[in-house]
Amino acid sequence: MLRLHRVEPSAEIWAERATYDDRLIFHTEPWLRFVAEAQRAEPVLARVTDGDRTVGHFTGLLTKRFGLRILGSPMAGWTTSYVGFTLSPEASRRAALEALMPFAFQELGCAHLEIRDRGLTPAELGGLGLRWSDAPTAVIDLRPGEDALFGAMASACRRNIRKAAKSAVTIEEVVDDPTFADDFYDQLRDVFAKQNLVPTYSIERVRSLIRHIGPSGQLLLLRARDGEGRCIATAVLPWYHRTMYFWGGASYREHQHLRPNETLIWHAMRWAKARGVTEFDFVGGNSYKAKYGTVEVPVPWARRSRSPLVANLRDAAQQGFAMKQRAVARLTGARG
Known part of the structure; x- marks a missing residue:
């Protein structure tokens, strides 16, 4: 059974995380400093363990919306593509995602969790109480x-x-x-x-x-x-x-x-x-990119809220942002 244990950033931790073959720039110290500054968020690093063995790491950031603690890995609007886990080949991403639930909602006391992990597939999300949307790249x-x-x-x-x-x-x-x-x-x-x-x-x-x-x-x-x-x-x-x-x-x-x-x-x-x-x-998977000879890779964007009210607040905030963007454009005189 996998478990997550929060760790403090250190030279040793960053060096350990850099040994995983599925590591991305979004897991690195410079990138997390950038997101933390831009979003006024607190980085969260955790080891993924299987008994006494470390089999991977989790990366996320804590922020607050409507007074509620939210764990983003990442959140929409952070201009960060994927975060999630770095894992040893023998470790199950599904099991790591399952272990993330008590870590996020019990240990960290979050009301909402979002994760977009490049290695996750839609087939691994069932039965965990997650809602997800397809966000291919x-x-x-x-x-x-x-x-x-x-x-x-x-x-x-x-x-x-x-x-x-x-x-x-x-x-x-x-x-x-x-x-x-x-x-x-x-x-x-x-x-x-x-x-x-x-x-x-x-x-x-x-x-x-x-x-x-x-x-x-x-x-x-x-x-x-x-x-x-x-x-x-x-x-x-x-x-x-x-x-x-x-x-x-x-x-x-x-x-x-x-x-x-x-x-x-x-x-x-x-x-x-x-x-x-x-x-x-x-x-991203916009159709115009196909002209470069691309292949589309499915990457689900999953989320779970402690209550339906929190889920509704999240959806309302996303819709409100889109409306605000168009309103600002009109006020500032943007032209098509």
């Missing part, structure tokens, strides 16, 4: 050669990459440039304005990400420039262990005919492959 296997990766893209995508090159679009790898967050966020606002919306997070979220993850060397920041040297598109791509993640990308609508977005992704894929990264994760 699109990934690219970077192990084939560059010619094979390029050939796996849709023909229109390949043409767009060639068009960008003929239009003198160049890609710049950004290091220690305090203006990058401003460029990215200004372009992000333009992207959202196309749908009469505003971004779901502030520029401070971007600055916090760069401040915490940048020094670790696990963050690729890219700019696309046109033939006149103007910044027309940007991308934010954390990477760690075997995976690079597409955290965010943006471009100005007036320059999208130059096709900088496809060129940014292609540059990032080759950059990651050259450094031994074997997977590119778009952290």
Whole structure:
């Protein structure tokens, strides 16, 4: 029977957690510092044990909503894709998830739990009192050669990459440039304005990400420039262990005919492959990503509340956020 035991962060704990093959950047100390700062949340680290043996670790963050303690691993809106467990191959994820329930609701005294674990499947969620929604992600296997990766893209995508090159679009790898967050966020606002919306997070979220993850060397920041040297598109791509993640990308609508977005992704894929990264994760399953030759991976987003009232509050808060976003867009004069 598996159990969770909360541990305090230490150099020993971080080193132990880094030995698991299913580790993600979202389990690391720099990333947790970023999320804790952005969400005013408290990191929760726990060992997963089977008797006297440690068979894995759990990662989450404690926050409060409506005066109630909530354990997110992660929560929606945290701009963090998956968290959950890192486990030894012989450990059952289903058993670890079962052990998480008393840990969250009894030991931590939480009223609500959410978890999105890259290794969990819908078949492992039954019988635990969890509600879940399908939140697939699109990934690219970077192990084939560059010619094979390029050939796996849709023909229109390949043409767009060639068009960008003929239009003198160049890609710049950004290091220690305090203006990058401003460029990215200004372009992000333009992207959202196309749908009469505003971004779901502030520029401070971007600055916090760069401040915490940048020094670790696990963050690729890219700019696309046109033939006149103007910044027309940007991308934010954390990477760690075997995976690079597409955290965010943006471009100005007036320059999208130059096709900088496809060129940014292609540059990032080759950059990651050259450094031994074997997977590119778009952290979402939108249909437009299929043109890059992606494969869809199912990742359920599961949640459980102590009472139906708490579950209803969570759903109402999510709906209210969407309404607020549209209202703010109207008040600030965003245009489609």
